[in-house]
Amino acid sequence: MKKEILIQKWLDGELNDAEFKEFKALPEYESYTKISEKAILFEDTSYDVDFEFDKLKTIIKDRQLETPVKTINWMQPLMRIAAIFIIALAVYYAPIYGETTIVKTLASNTKSIELPDNSKIKLNTTSAIKYKKSNWENAPKVSLVGEALFNIEKGSSVNVVTWLGDMTMSGSKFKVIQRADYFEVVCYEGIVTLIYKDKEITITTDKSFKIVDGETFEEKMNTSDLPTWAKG
Amino acid sequence: MIKALNTNICEEHVFSNIFKTLSKDVHNFLRYKYGDGLNPKDKVQEAFIKLWDNCKNISPEKAKSFLFTTANNMMLNEVKHQKVVLRHQQIKPKSYTNENPEFLMEESEYMKKYQRALAKLTEAQRVAFLMNRIEGKKHKEIAEELGISRKGVEKRIYGALNKLRKEIDGI
Numbered sequence: 001m002k003k004e005i006l007i008q009k010w011l012d013g014e015l016n017d018a019e020f021k022e023f024k025a026l027p028e029y030e031s032y033t034k035i036s037e038k039a040i041l042f043e044d045t046s047y048d049v050d051f052e053f054d055k056l057k058t059i060i061k062d063r064q065l066e067t068p069v070k071t072i073n074w075m076q077p078l079m080r081i082a083a084i085f086i087i088a089l090a091v092y093y094a095p096i097y098g099e100t101t102i103v104k105t106l107a108s109n110t111k112s113i114e115l116p117d118n119s120k121i122k123l124n125t126t127s128a129i130k131y132k133k134s135n136w137e138n139a140p141k142v143s144l145v146g147e148a149l150f151n152i153e154k155g156s157s158v159n160v161v162t163w164l165g166d167m168t169m170s171g172s173k174f175k176v177i178q179r180a181d182y183f184e185v186v187c188y189e190g191i192v193t194l195i196y197k198d199k200e201i202t203i204t205t206d207k208s209f210k211i212v213d214g215e216t217f218e219e220k221m222n223t224s225d226l227p228t229w230a231k232g
Numbered sequence: 233m234i235k236a237l238n239t240n241i242c243e244e245h246v247f248s249n250i251f252k253t254l255s256k257d258v259h260n261f262l263r264y265k266y267g268d269g270l271n272p273k274d275k276v277q278e279a280f281i282k283l284w285d286n287c288k289n290i291s292p293e294k295a296k297s298f299l300f301t302t303a304n305n306m307m308l309n310e311v312k313h314q315k316v317v318l319r320h321q322q323i324k325p326k327s328y329t330n331e332n333p334e335f336l337m338e339e340s341e342y343m344k345k346y347q348r349a350l351a352k353l354t355e356a357q358r359v360a361f362l363m364n365r366i367e368g369k370k371h372k373e374i375a376e377e378l379g380i381s382r383k384g385v386e387k388r389i390y391g392a393l394n395k396l397r398k399e400i401d402g403i
Contacts, residue, residue: 007393008386011364012371031397038346039365041320044268047259052273053251056280
């Protein structure tokens with residue numbers, strides 16, 4: 001038999017007795033068998049399938065534990081987007097909450113307005129008031145241009161701002177006329193204090209205070225009648 | 233063996249079965265081909281992790297080729313011109329025999345030569361030869377496992393044997 005085939009058969013463990021004798025007679029016999037025997041020493045006997053499998057399971061489990069962290073990472077951009085929306089909405093709605101209420105009247109037109117503290121304002125023609133609902137408790141403030149009758153709720157006080165300055169009214173009924181060169185406050189009930197040229201002026205019931213062309217007049221008047229436009 | 237029908241690698245018992253059937257083969261294949269220097273055990277782990285990650289996309293019958301290919305590629309990524317070194321067990325002097333030190337020395341020398349000679353084989357030769365000699369696999373099995381012809385396996389193993397003999401015996 002051809003040497004190569006003989007050896008290949010030996011390597012495959014297929015030699016019969018006769019063939020094995022033939023193989024044994026080869027000069028390389030000893031060398032081959034030694035190589036074959038010693039090959040076993042190159043085996044890695046440390047490979048333990050169960051141990052390796054446990055190790056693998058641990059690795060996979062550890063990774064799964066890390067997965068929620070990944071989800072959080074994924075959540076982060078979502079939270080950012082949500083935050084942007086919230087901020088955008090807040091910015092969009094903020095002016096409504098902090099918005100200034102403006103009430104205007106045209107010629108031959110009057111209006112009644114109720115302030116957040118139930119005080120009432122009657123606005124004569126071509127006048128306007130401006131106030132903020134949102135901050136009313138901290139700063140009850142009404143800006144006025146034109147003519148208006150204020151009926152301040154008892155126990156409340158309101159700050160009326162005109163070109164002249166701030167007036168503080170409490171629990172009073174009064175009229176303010178404020179036109180280009182003319183200013184008048186008529187007090188029907190209670191007390192009105194106002195500051196004019198750093199001087200505090202107090203106007204009591206049935207008194208009026210006028211500024212005409214820079215001249216100030218304080219007058220006593222009969223205020224039993226409200227202005228005609230404010231009636232009814 | 234692995235049941236192919238109606239099974240999914242994502243099922244733990246299937247995965248476990250595949251691991252227990254194939255991991256050692258993958259490990260040995262990597263070792264024989266690339267030596268011990270590149271941590272074949274780790275590569276086996278990594279290959280199986282990849283298999284787990286892709287368990288939905290790989291049918292059990294494809295698992296084997298996937299594992300071998302993946303593990304092999306992982307090795308290729310690392311292998312540059314690294315010398316193939318296969319560790320061997322030390323020949324321990326047996327306390328109850330009177331093996332003389334000279335003999336042990338010779339044996340140790342022999343193994344060193346053997347190791348170097350193994351490194352000089354081609355990858356294909358080394359893999360086939362060691363599968364045959366260490367694991368006692370028949371030529372036919374090796375042919376199936378490596379996806380080559382039986383003739384090819386015989387040629388490789390025979391070629392390896394002769395090359396080893398020449399290297400070791402210094403012919």
